[in-house]
Amino acid sequence: MIRTLLITASVLTLTGCASLNLIERETSTDAGLAMPDGYDYASQVAALSAPEQAWWQGFNSADLDALITEALAANNTLAQGLANVDASRASLRTANAAFLPQASGSLSSSSNTSAGLDDVDASARLSASYQLDLFGANAAGRNAALANLDAAIFAQRALELTVQSDVAAGWFNLLSAREQLAVARRNLEISERIFEIVQFRYEAGVISGFDVSSQSAQLANARARIPQLESQITSQETALGILLGRVPQGYTAPQADILSIALPAAEPGLPSDLLLRRPDLMQSEASLRAANANIDAARAAFFPSIDLGAGLSSALTGGTDLIGSLSASLAQTIFSGGRLDAQLEGAQARREGQLAGYRQSILSALRDVDVSLKAIDANEVREDQLLIARDAAEDALRAAEIQYQAGTGDLTSLLNAQQNYFDAANSYVLGRLDRLTAAINLYVAVGGGY
Numbered sequence: 001m002i003r004t005l006l007i008t009a010s011v012l013t014l015t016g017c018a019s020l021n022l023i024e025r026e027t028s029t030d031a032g033l034a035m036p037d038g039y040d041y042a043s044q045v046a047a048l049s050a051p052e053q054a055w056w057q058g059f060n061s062a063d064l065d066a067l068i069t070e071a072l073a074a075n076n077t078l079a080q081g082l083a084n085v086d087a088s089r090a091s092l093r094t095a096n097a098a099f100l101p102q103a104s105g106s107l108s109s110s111s112n113t114s115a116g117l118d119d120v121d122a123s124a125r126l127s128a129s130y131q132l133d134l135f136g137a138n139a140a141g142r143n144a145a146l147a148n149l150d151a152a153i154f155a156q157r158a159l160e161l162t163v164q165s166d167v168a169a170g171w172f173n174l175l176s177a178r179e180q181l182a183v184a185r186r187n188l189e190i191s192e193r194i195f196e197i198v199q200f201r202y203e204a205g206v207i208s209g210f211d212v213s214s215q216s217a218q219l220a221n222a223r224a225r226i227p228q229l230e231s232q233i234t235s236q237e238t239a240l241g242i243l244l245g246r247v248p249q250g251y252t253a254p255q256a257d258i259l260s261i262a263l264p265a266a267e268p269g270l271p272s273d274l275l276l277r278r279p280d281l282m283q284s285e286a287s288l289r290a291a292n293a294n295i296d297a298a299r300a301a302f303f304p305s306i307d308l309g310a311g312l313s314s315a316l317t318g319g320t321d322l323i324g325s326l327s328a329s330l331a332q333t334i335f336s337g338g339r340l341d342a343q344l345e346g347a348q349a350r351r352e353g354q355l356a357g358y359r360q361s362i363l364s365a366l367r368d369v370d371v372s373l374k375a376i377d378a379n380e381v382r383e384d385q386l387l388i389a390r391d392a393a394e395d396a397l398r399a400a401e402i403q404y405q406a407g408t409g410d411l412t413s414l415l416n417a418q419q420n421y422f423d424a425a426n427s428y429v430l431g432r433l434d435r436l437t438a439a440i441n442l443y444v445a446v447g448g449g450y
Contacts, residue, residue, distance in 0.1 A: 055443045056168055058264030063254035064168060067244065071167045074245030078163055081156045088152035095145035098138040101130040127311035135303035140296035147290035154283035161279060161448045165440050167243050174236040175258035176433040180426055181229040187422045191222040194414065197405055211411045218415055259432055264439055268373060268446050274365050277447035281365055284358045291351035298344040304332035368445035375438040383431040386424070393424040
């Protein structure tokens with residue numbers, strides 16, 4: 001009988017090992033995608049040395065450094081993410097506990113009520129149990145928990161990168177809005193100056209009231225832009241304060257000239273580097289590993305479970321000696337109504353879904369880098385032209401104002417020149433914002449620092 005049990009256990013063990021080897025071959029995390037040799041637009045962007053871990057330092061702004069440092073320390077979304085990481089660590093400790101013996105103790109007492117408190121029986125028991133993991137069920141649970149912890153850590157890194165980029169983009173948008181407000185105020189000063197000229201010429205009888213009315217409308221429109229921009233600034237400044245974990249009321253972001261912010265260039269590296277640099281891809285890969293481990297656990301459920309136990313018990317009254325016991329049990333599911341098959345099929349389907357999602361994430365990441373590279377190149381060319389347009393519009397406005405004041409030009413030409421200058425000056429500010437945003441997007445697309 002003992003020989004039969006040993007042979008049966010050996011066959012089951014070899015079957016389990018063979019099955020687990022098959023699982024290892026079938027659950028590879030290879031996404032099955034051929035990575036390109038390079039990015040289409042990488043050659044159009046000047047390359048620097050490898051980006052620093054603190055990628056935002058490439059903008060050479062002490063104010064931005066301070067803002068992001070504060071956000072990383074106080075952002076509430078990051079604090080929530082850290083709690084999720086701690087929860088995943090606790091789950092891993094729970095999975096590791098399955099590899100250790102479980103011990104328990106108990107005390108009991110009873111008495112015969114008819115005999116009073118003189119007849120009391122007391123006993124104590126100490127027991128321990130251990131589950132053999134011959135077929136890898138506990139190991140699969142630990143691997144899944146470890147992969148889930150990795151996924152949580154990478155998710156936190158992706159969240160940190162999001163907060164960093166949101167702070168940088170939020171501050172740049174705020175600086176852009178402040179500069180647009182400055183442009184609007186300069187435009188208002190020009191409108192007021194032109195209105196004084198128009199009114200002087202009208203009082204001199206040189207022009208009709210039509211010119212006065214036209215310039216009055218232009219002046220009102222110039223004034224109307226200012227409260228709109230002030231409202232945008234308030235919205236952006238309070239949003240930035242919340243990113244820093246601050247109460248938005250009373251918060252004032254640092255002042256800086258958006259046109260003087262450094263424009264960094266970054267080396268995008270090779271497409272294959274993305275798999276080790278982008279935290280969202282590493283999170284997806286870790287989730288795929290967890291799905292593989294869940295398949296292992298679902299397959300291990302088809303095999304028997306073996307538990308070993310030991311115990312010591314003693315009656316604390318009456319002088320009874322210690323009594324020891326040893327036990328072993330083997331449990332095997334004979335019929336489950338298809339539950340185990342369904343669990344395995346579900347785990348395999350979830351794994352296929354994770355694999356498809358991983359592939360899609362890689363494709364999207366490759367596209368993000370090339371789009372960002374092209375945007376950097378295009379916005380650099382665009383900003384050069386916007387600067388030429390702004391300077392030319394300023395010269396045209398100055399000439400039109402001189403001509404109108406001298407009586408050789410008409411008000412319509414002057415107003416058109418003023419509007420062209422305002423639009424060109426505003427577009428130049430937005431063009432600089434686009435270049436800064438494109439630089440942020442590239443850093444995010446390649447996974448920040450590495």
